[in-house]
Amino acid sequence: MRKILIVDDDQKTRTLLKAYLEKNQYEVRLAHNGEAFLAEFQRYAEELSLVILDVMLPDTDGFALCKTVRRKSNVPIIMLTASSDETDRVVGLELGADDYIAKPYSPRELLARIKAIHRRTGIDSAVAPRxxxxxxxxxxxxxxxxxxxxxxxxxxxxxxxxxxxxxxxxxxxxxxxxxxxxxxxxxxxxxxxxxxxxxxxxxxxxxxxxxxxxxxxxxxxxxxxxxxxxxxxxxx
Known part of the structure; x- marks a missing residue:
């Protein structure tokens, strides 16, 4: 199971990440705001291997979504932010995020973080293609x-x-x-x-x-x- 749910309000970013991760054999679901994310999360919660949350969203923020996800699931969470403030990183981790990446970042760096989390949780070893x-x-x-x-x-x-x-x-x-x-x-x-x-x-x-x-x-x-x-x- 390698299904990832990404919420980011930038359409170009969402499209690029989806294409890049699908090339690397991940199934990707997308959301453009908090409301759409929660609807997708409710639908696929049991199938997800990882969630990627953008901190800045038009209708809420990634911290609130992180709290909601953690009340319902132990799925790994990576948070994305344009802020270089260490406080944001600390808050995200204290709320239950597993990793944190500051923008701008390369898709390859994000993929490496995803793989590292999946290795720690045993997901990649269980589903790696033969x-x-x-x-x-x-x-x-x-x-x-x-x-x-x-x-x-x-x-x-x-x-x-x-x-x-x-x-x-x-x-x-x-x-x-x-x-x-x-x-x-x-x-x-x-x-x-x-x-x-x-x-x-x-x-x-x-x-x-x-x-x-x-x-x-x-x-x-x-x-x-x-x-x-x-x-x-x-x-x-």
């Missing part, structure tokens, strides 16, 4: 194997697997070199270290994606890499 399928390939995260469109096994090293798994978990996202190195090696690398680029070149060859114009793992000059294939995640 299979990722893309352009005929199937990655099995239990057996740690990859099969090609003909069903034949593709040899992967440990680093190949870790790198590919992170790519298929974040399709369409531009991933910088530092993030990829942290995820696959547990450390960042300097600007002159080309080990990641060599590893990606090897992975491209395993996916028949070599040559001068790769279609699956694309280089975004000055930014990093993006896995451009459509990915379907499933348990079976």
């Amino acid at each position: 299979y990722y399928r893309f352009v005929g390939f199937t990655l099995d995260t239990v057996e740690r194997t990859l099969s090609d469109p003909d069903g034949q096994p593709v040899a992967l090293t440990g680093l190949d697997y870790q790198l590919l798994k992170y790519f298929v978990e974040h399709p369409g996202d531009v991933l910088d070199r530092g993030v990829l190195c942290e995820e696959t090696r547990g450390r960042d690398v300097g600007p002159l270290d080309r080990s990641l680029d060599v590893q990606i070149s090897k992975l491209r060859l395993r996916l028949n994606d070599g040559g001068k114009d790769p279609h699956l793992i694309k280089t975004v000059r000055g930014a990093g890499y993006v896995f451009s294939a459509d990915v379907a995640a499933a348990q079976v």
